Amino acid sequence: xxxxxTSPQASGTHVAATQPGKGKKTRATKATKxxxxxxxxxxxxxxxxxAEIERMAAAVAESREVVRHDMxxxxxxxxxxxxxxxxxxxxxxxxxxxxxxMSAQLSKLATQADVP
Numbered sequence: 001x002x003x004x005x006t007s008p009q010a011s012g013t014h015v016a017a018t019q020p021g022k023g024k025k026t027r028a029t030k031a032t033k034x035x036x037x038x039x040x041x042x043x044x045x046x047x048x049x050x051a052e053i054e055r056m057a058a059a060v061a062e063s064r065e066v067v068r069h070d071m072x073x074x075x076x077x078x079x080x081x082x083x084x085x086x087x088x089x090x091x092x093x094x095x096x097x098x099x100x101x102m103s104a105q106l107s108k109l110a111t112q113a114d115v116p
Contacts, residue, residue, distance in 0.1 A: 073095045 040077035048056075051068075083089060 068101065071101050074099050 072094065076093040079093040079096055080086075080089070083093075
């Protein structure tokens with residue numbers, strides 16, 4: 001059963017508003033699909049305000065810190081395991097693990113900087 005559209009929006013066309021003083025409706029030169037909008041800034045990317053950028057940067061930094069903490073914890077565990085989990089050396093294991101992770105991260109950055 002074919003049903004004719006009853007409104008310009010249902011037919012997928014856009015009807016321009018009446019211009020003041022003319023009293024005549026005109027059809028837009030290009031039709032738009034129902035549910036879509038055209039913006040005056042077409043082709044421009046949405047700008048992000050400074051507060052949003054700071055929020056995103058903080059979230060990324062927090063995520064990286066969590067990953068780094070987990071890496072250090074894992075390395076400290078393996079150092080303690082090598083020692084037989086002898087108590088009283090937790091801080092030493094943690095600091096040694098931090099040094100290992102930092103060294104690995106710095107050498108990775110150095111090799112990335114050498115790549116053209």
